[in-house]
Amino acid sequence: MAGNGEGEGARGAGEDEGVGTVVLTGATGFIGSHALRALLDPDTAGGGRPAVRVRALVRNVPDGERPDRVEWVRGDLTDPASLRGLCEGARAVVHLASYIGGDERRCEAVNVDGTRTLMAEAARAGAGRVVQLSTAAVYGAGPHRGVAVDEIAAEPVSAVSRTRLAGEAYAHRAGAVVLRPGMVLGAGDRWVVPGLRELVERVPAAWDGGRALQTVVAAGDLGRLIAAVAVGPSAVPPGTYHAGHPEPVRVGDLLAALAAVGVLPPRPDADWPLAVCRERLRATPGRVSERQFALAAEDHWYLADELWKRAGVDPGPGPLSRLPGMAEWYRERLGRAGDG
Template structure:
């Protein structure tokens, strides 16, 4: 990143955003060839998560044009990680499309050299997907969340962004994936089709490092759309087994049911996670993600399963607080 520029971050207090902000903040005050970035974060409420002076907190809302005006002034990079993943379709449109349009237009006006935009692999819709390159299949979003996030991508690409499509993201702050899996293993107490489904998974801390490298690293990632996961896919059975080994999920059962039987059990057992969300976990959703790490000049790390022991206590605490189960969001 040329000069001691400012990095503007949206979604900085969210799940992935907090990890990315931490990775960017850790570059401040370090020695080396790269200048330490100044950080500016757009937030609705100023948090107390970093030492004073580390971040310039700007109160505002992406859906309010006045909040965005001037936000990217003097910015060398804009990192857009904010999104709305709830059930309000009107707000999905306002945040994921309108907010992205306003922010990326401001980034263009300010002349930001790098723009990073977070989307989701859920834009591809229902699987199974196995070893899919970017846009190898047509995007077919099946929810307002994924539809509007796909629409937001177009504005980001127009601004020359690096668009990221992660699959499952795990780590401290994950209130969707692992809580959703906890509900599913209670409702479908068996191996799901032998646990063979391959998933694109990434640890949130590793994804934060990747985002920081794209935004301010010495390697320039060409604008375009990329899958943002660990290069090695994870089998769902291995993920559930590791979560059980670190005490986040109950021990794995001996039974092994075909998917048809799993779905029948799911239909007869009330819960918040839908059949479609179960299919996201129990069928292949594996997207090729090798190139981005190389282009960004950073290592993907040892893999998400090896990170779980370090975040197990966080998950156990969250599951106790949430009553043992949650709902899977995104898709």
């Protein structure tokens, strides 16, 4: 993998006076791309923010039009040499990159070892603020209803969530604000809505009445929140925070809203208890596991208002209100529900 550490210009060179630098990993990924836009647009995270330049760590510099005030630095979290000097002169380090595939060795190399190296660089460089993206999946199997941070012990059940939890420890040592979102919706989502669509097709019923409460956030709103934590006027104390919209979403309402914009098929009339849903799921093999079904069909609601308040950010109207703006992207990727 590429790891020469060479950017489009010398690190820290050519910065405008009074313009701070934010180091960003994962800038070309799902959540990172939304955070990048928010960092470059002060209006998205509230007033009082200075202009920033972004130093984005990428394995491959993206083709096409490149935003102003972005310095692309070639490197790899698994190559410590490529991270040397990355955080020099940075006012903030925002670590959003992770590996979420099935290769356990790569999970360890990226999510643990890569995070440890990056956080050591951030601490050595004296970065003013550090933000680390984790996941509410570190809590393991639910149901969880109205849970505050540290009210339950983390019990990760996969290599991905186990290694992301391990990465949190290095972030905390660097004085980071660690974010644990639940479901994240928006352009770039390769997991949540595609998984829900498969589940609806395999289990064509209301799952236990669709009453499960979920912590959900639109990727654009999460990007605004990340930008505010990184460079906003209100300094958020280091620690772990849930990063969903403060109002939980009933899974039945989420599926109905996705159906209304043509992303999922209409909600069926049948209402099956979870035991029947699981039997049907086992009888129709697919990519989404029974454990992943439980994440959607049972309560996974985490109290998430504290971070928005501390960051001084309006969370907005909620993810269901954002769905019409996401629908075209989902339809282009998944096809309109019901098309044969």
